[in-house]
Amino acid sequence: MYCDFFGFTEKPFTITPNPHFIYLSGNHREAFAHLLYGIDSHAGFIAMTGEVGTGKTTVLRTLLSQLDPEKYKSALIFNPCLSGEQLLASICRDFGIEAAEKNSFAYLEALNRYLLEQNAAGRTLVLVVDEAQNLAPEVLEQVRLISNLETERDKLIQIILAGQPELDDVFNRHDLRQLNQRITVRCRLSPMGLDDTKEYISHRVKISGSRIPRLFSPGAVKQIYRFSGGIPRLINVACEQALLLAWTRESLTVTPDIAARVIAEAGAVAPRRGLWERITGLFFSGK
Template sequence: MYCDFYGLKEKPFTITPNPEFIFLSRNHREAFAHLLYGVDSHAGFIAMTGEVGTGKTTLLRTLLTQLDADKYRSALIFNTCLSWEQLLATICREFDITPVESSRFGYLDALNRFLLDQHLVGSTVVLVIDEAQNMAPDVLEQIRMLSNMETEQDKLIQIILAGQPELEDVLARHDLRQLSQRITVRCRLIPMGLNDTGDYISHRLKVSGCRIPNLFSRGAVKCIYRFSKGVPRLINIACEQTLVMAWTQERTSITKGMVAEVLAETGSFRRRGIMRRFLNWLAAGR
């Protein structure tokens, strides 16, 4: 498609969380620094929240790729609609732990032995739970109990809870106050400003190999910003659709008018149900 026309090695604006395309705005840098600090200082519990599409999963995946495999053992869990026993089984599977028996006690015993073994060899165990706002309160309370796996000097496992702003409401529940009190590092992702939006678009094009300077005009960037309000996922959707349109017209400069035309059509797409199919097409990376 347009990749050959624009000399791109890959599509720059897919909505899948790819660490290769990570762009750290000021707020993203601050959040990333909080995550690294929490892990390195063995804070125990870390919480990160942000609206849909602000880049939480991409930031988490980037964090995990930055951790030295010789010093860290990490796992990412994104299916959170689980019972406590199912979650324990998933944690064991992600860490390649084989319990003696498939029961709650068996999972906990095997996990505890794994954590102690990793501590003895100097490895830090990091468990990342994405979409944590979907977890049942009783499961979150059980997760708190994992922090009781510790030595006299240190926590044996570092747990990052990430989710939409609703996670803050869940953690504010009276029956979860003990968990909330144990979260010593908190950060929140917010949408980007106009300048960061322009830098974000340029960054993703550069990573994809684009050699056309200022492919998106300043006016086009402003139009995309007004539509997306600085949310990376919406920026990607607008840029992807505009690139497709520009390619069909063999244009090497994307103007404000072109973006406005694409976004105007987006409303009719949504009404006819075509937008859903388009998003599925984007997610599939086709």
């Protein structure tokens, strides 16, 4: 649609997590370093929290994509609505482990055997549980029991629990104090500042192939930053709509006026037809 107009090879501001577009702000680099340190030092439990849209899933997927497959085996669990047994089944499935029977004991026994085999081969296993704030306490207790699988010298599996800030409240539950005490590495993703927001937008535009200088004007970037509060997902939403409006106006620059227009619509309280509905209505009506 607007990709040819701006010279994009792909849309730069989709909200789906895509490691190809990863931009690490100072805070993101710090969180990334904590995750790598936790894995390399065999910390056992690592926790990462952050508000909705700050890029937790993107950071996690990028982390897993950069681990050497000769040294690491990883599994990503992103469905938090699981029972303890379903969690074990999902972990075994992601690691390609076959259990003799379909019950918690058999899954745990097969997982332990696999962990010992991989440890003997010099490999580290990494388990990532995303949206962990939604896990029931009894399921988190099952996760703690998995961490008990260890040798005399080392933890056999490194577990990253990632979620929204409410995850800290879950950890502070009295009945989960044993789990909380085992988390030795913690990090938090914060929204980006104005400078990082500017670099983030420029980075995604460049990765998408456009060579138009200052596609987003400084004034537009400032408005998008104020609207988004530096949260990547909201930046993407505003930039996507701004590019769409700029395309309809045949403007090769997202001006402050264009940014203000889409932000005003995004923040409107009363239900209104969105920009996209009006544009499609215009085209398909033949006007």
